Amino acid sequence: MKLTVSIAISAVILVFCEPKPNKVDPYGFLIQFGYAEKPPTGTGLDKNTFERGVKKFQAMMHIPQTGKLDAVTSRKMNSKRCGMADFGEGNVDKRRIAFATRQDSPWSGGKKHFTWFLEQSSGQFSSGAQRSMIDKAFRYWADVSGITARESSDLNSADIKVRFASRFHGDANFDGPGGVLAHAFYPDDGRLHMDDEESWRDVEKETGTIMTLVHELGHNLGLTHSSVEGAVMYPSRGTPPEGFNFQLDGDDIYRIQRLYGGPNGPNPPKPTKPPVVPTQPSGRLNPKDCDRYSRFDSIVQVPVYGESYEDIFAFVGRYVWRLDSYDGALEQRSTLQRYFPGLPSKKMFSAFYDRDLGYLFLTSLKTLFTYDVYRKRLIEKKKLSFTTYAAFMDPEKRNTAILMKTRGSSSIYFEFNTITRRVEGRRKYSRSRWSFMNRTPTAALISASFPDHLFLFSGKSYRTVDLRTYNFVGGTRSNSRAWLRCSKAIDRY
Ligand SMILES: [Zn+2]
Numbered sequence: 001m002k003l004t005v006s007i008a009i010s011a012v013i014l015v016f017c018e019p020k021p022n023k024v025d026p027y028g029f030l031i032q033f034g035y036a037e038k039p040p041t042g043t044g045l046d047k048n049t050f051e052r053g054v055k056k057f058q059a060m061m062h063i064p065q066t067g068k069l070d071a072v073t074s075r076k077m078n079s080k081r082c083g084m085a086d087f088g089e090g091n092v093d094k095r096r097i098a099f100a101t102r103q104d105s106p107w108s109g110g111k112k113h114f115t116w117f118l119e120q121s122s123g124q125f126s127s128g129a130q131r132s133m134i135d136k137a138f139r140y141w142a143d144v145s146g147i148t149a150r151e152s153s154d155l156n157s158a159d160i161k162v163r164f165a166s167r168f169h170g171d172a173n174f175d176g177p178g179g180v181l182a183h184a185f186y187p188d189d190g191r192l193h194m195d196d197e198e199s200w201r202d203v204e205k206e207t208g209t210i211m212t213l214v215h216e217l218g219h220n221l222g223l224t225h226s227s228v229e230g231a232v233m234y235p236s237r238g239t240p241p242e243g244f245n246f247q248l249d250g251d252d253i254y255r256i257q258r259l260y261g262g263p264n265g266p267n268p269p270k271p272t273k274p275p276v277v278p279t280q281p282s283g284r285l286n287p288k289d290c291d292r293y294s295r296f297d298s299i300v301q302v303p304v305y306g307e308s309y310e311d312i313f314a315f316v317g318r319y320v321w322r323l324d325s326y327d328g329a330l331e332q333r334s335t336l337q338r339y340f341p342g343l344p345s346k347k348m349f350s351a352f353y354d355r356d357l358g359y360l361f362l363t364s365l366k367t368l369f370t371y372d373v374y375r376k377r378l379i380e381k382k383k384l385s386f387t388t389y390a391a392f393m394d395p396e397k398r399n400t401a402i403l404m405k406t407r408g409s410s411s412i413y414f415e416f417n418t419i420t421r422r423v424e425g426r427r428k429y430s431r432s433r434w435s436f437m438n439r440t441p442t443a444a445l446i447s448a449s450f451p452d453h454l455f456l457f458s459g460k461s462y463r464t465v466d467l468r469t470y471n472f473v474g475g476t477r478s479n480s481r482a483w484l485r486c487s488k489a490i491d492r493y
């Protein structure tokens, strides 16, 4: 009798001391973290959607894109991570789902000075230790950017409200030990929640706890997840080793400075660690280049430094302009190979990017190039039966691009399936929602920053189509003024 009782008690203790993290359901995982769209209630994820989601997750994790739930993929799904989705925003209009990738965005009103309050503390550390860790975490961002932070004495007026909470805590459900460690809200919502069932004191220790706080504060400040593995904004991580000297990555620094400027004003003299990307030129572009290279052969928005932000690339002959989606040229024109190593040095007639797959497609005469943006390598080169002069992803149809065939003619276009990489349909403009087009442009762009607009380029100018009405809006505008920032006017439409 006595023996039975003691076995029962030790079993209970064992359960509480070494809780086994639940194995995640891969279907739920893909939906929760933005790798697959939620299917209508009552149906499951179909095989294709599942495989595509797995591939996208594998790309983010930098492991082979098999599309299958192999051991390494399953291990990655079960690793510790942030509760925020890696892609998508969840509540977007279905039609725009392909363009729903969230972009980094700062607090409104140019806010740079933040206050914080520890709303609900953990029993694992003293309250003083927790407040000191929040302060240290904030300092990682404040040291390299234009923000400042101080503790508030009042919960209600504080911008950032930190809580250690477990299971259901008002806005969502934490999953117990392992899996999701924390989550936070994007501007202007400053809620930051840490899962209090994690072993912050014993396993994560101060370093792991601060790393998590820095990551979540990154969300509060407007940063999304990064696909750069060493970045603090990468969605998952292991347990930091003893004595680990945690530092921000160049990717983190570049992105926070993009939102809030450097520590000494808009253009910092030198960040603590040089960013991995070239910084914005302070002066104007060479005016001769502005004119000579404003006839775009093709234009596309694509992430080249991690999925979290996308720049626009305008191809001109063998050169490329890298443009900020809001603010014009980021630097003087450069070669294709600088951003897309492995691509041939050719004039690219059209370009489009499927965010679902992470593949950039380019055409040069009748050759189609498929390029893996994450791995920076050419996947396939094949012949099409016609020359495409402009192309863009169909705003209403997933994994479908519209290829416009001839210059000067208005009769037909093709539908291209980005998964099979085949031309699947030949359509007449006159019988489609594109019937208002009376000539074929030489380049076309739908930017994630302006998802309701299609920009059609021809010569040194462009026109804008409102995708809510499928009609032109505004008149013809100059590429060099609006896209290259060769003059002050940046108003796009
Ligand atoms: Zn996160």
Ligand SMILES: [Zn+2]
Residues within 6 Å of the ligand: 169, 171, 172, 183, 193
């Ligand atoms: Zn929460």
